Amino acid sequence: MSKKNELHASKHLHPIHTNHVSLNLNVRGLARSATVAINELSNRLRLEGRTVYKLGLGQSPFPVPECVVERLRQNAHQKDYLEVQGLKALREAVAGFHQRSDGIRVDPDLVIVGPGSKELMFLLQVAYYGDLIIPTPCWVSYAPHAQIVGHKVQFVPTRFEDRFRLLPKTLDQICAADPGRPRAVILNYPNNPDGLSYSDKELKKLAAVARKYELILLSDEIYGKIHHDGNHVSVARYYPEGTILSSGLSKWCGAGGWRLGTFAFPPSLRWLMEAIASLASETFTSTSAPIQYAAVRAFEGGKEIDDYLVHVRRILKALGQHITACLREAGARLHDPEGAFYVFPDFTPIADKLAARHIHTSQDLCRRALEEVGVAFLPGSDFGRPPAELTARIAYVDFDGAPALTVALAQAPDTPVDEAFLREYCANTMAAVDRLCRWILEKPSRRRRSSTSTETPREISYGK
Template structure:
């Protein structure tokens, strides 16, 4: 390119005196109006600010696994730390085969490496799925906080399917049928998360069979979010893919059962009938995140391959959660909350509706204000049920019982009897902070 002649430069300069130029008006248009930061991350940051200010905070807002990454997986990461090359967009082939073998081994679902997509967390994979699949999103209420906002960002129609307390807040076949029957041929994705965040409950095989029949009737794509599957407290998780294999995408990863949330590795396992969806997602992945960290993918093979050490880690994790969850539920029930018995994961969903009159006398009429008052008065940080799709007026809360030293608890769990349900000594030694927070909350409720 030739230079601009000096006489032209002088001419331009003479027409524009040397005062600072007036900046043009910058036009900004956003397509995420009305959305805010994920509430689970926001409560964690708010708790950190309070702690820096000297407050004692019992962190029961963010659902981050308290357990360390299994030692063998950490060693595998160290051994592969020098790997620096980009990996295939769909994921490292040995890892994809390990994931497929994991689903064959644990659920009897026939899948191959070609059916697996690796992403930087299952959250990112879910978002790309919604970008690629042109259809509505069906989400049971209550559900995890990011499902609905992702649909809004992707420009998809999202519909809550209401559930009832008397059903344990589980989606019923009748509820699913009612959401689909008015337009039976409309493309839809059903998100089914179990064991559930925020509920801590799961589905029986009979319930999954019944839901599978309805899903097949309407040709739904089921995104089966089984990220907490290995944290079923009895080790008895069952996937709906057993009964609806042709339409189910199984979502998983390392964040919950392997304690590796910050590693950001998620997996989607597709049926061959949905290979076109996988291919489309891989295209979007190639133009967005390119591939997941090379060392982490190599280390993840060790996790999905399983073996005696991983099994021992899972057995002890479940023992700990079987101790903490039921003990908290029993204490809060005694204080007036309605709670279902926890079956998996590390969440509870207390409903304080039976205390509505006493709370109203304290000026508390909705769940968000209830959370604010609990944090102010007791230091217990939780989230309102309204963040999970419930009515703001419903006095429900999501509680994550993760504020204990998971590494120490795993060591202590070696001495626990598998059949034991409550061990006060174990809870006092390894989960004292968690139980202290619940005791403060229970006493606050009893004093209303």
């Protein structure tokens, strides 16, 4: 297969396996996770010598704080199986973390530690009997988890005009149709894929609806500590009795590959935590011991962790604002990100211009951008949006965060992060967005060179 044809074969940016007769019906047709697949494809293309900008996988570009790394070094010898629920000292640290960060009292005996929050979310769906309500756009793995275990999923499309938030009145209407039906609702904020959050007022209203219908809320707050202004508020403040609070090390602590996630349960959901712990004992047994000992230091917090987070937020906020301005100048509509490291542009306002270039769906958009300019990102359809809606997720993480953080830590926290800083320390991401926006603005008649070219595009500056 030629290199060009290989890209065409990857039209959906992840491989599709055969539907073998011996496969469980619930996993037939199940592709690899889109975020993992785009990262693997990007790495493969880079190994072939291509220039590829990796804006597909949502992996923190920043290093793990040195104090946490040092704790891992000190505990590399830890080799024993730990308790299924997790190291007691770690569960106590997680409880303290939520008390300090979220103002929520958590019983350490109601905390469970897993090899990533993704695994805990899957086991939750195995254990829980009831429907799953998922606002879209949403993270790519919530629905496949439900498919694997055979749960009914009710997707709730949200609107750009509502900042892609789940409206309390919409949730009330869904539940009112069958008030006694058991349901779990997934809230994720700051959100993957759009980087947006909920206001205090919105959370109070959602909590009131959840209480009215005795819903279980799975509040995925893995990005809470990288709310760009440090103003994250947990919905568990307003609905403590029915909220499972999900966190972990992968995003705010830069330790995605360490695979450690946490769930904190209220006393009223002890029965569900015990069921998940039983499932854990029959699946992963316990999370890596050295990682758990190191995680204690991360969740304990302190000045070093606080300083780290302040400057990570500074950099992400400035980069997100710059990218948003560039994409708007290119014709997209999108909201300013409030947290995490994602933007979710909608190119529908220039749909006619894109159609003239035979780009009609979000999959077309992402495939062509990868083929023609080497920028890898994911279509909105992978996040539950209609293919004809020209939305996409851009993860602005293709840079080495270590040098950027070193320079930022030497500055006062209120020092502006200007474009010169971004050009120097977030160079790949900035070049990717320049290249993407230039490509979007091209005339239909212009021919593109293949992304096999290693030519570096001339930098452009939008809004000037």
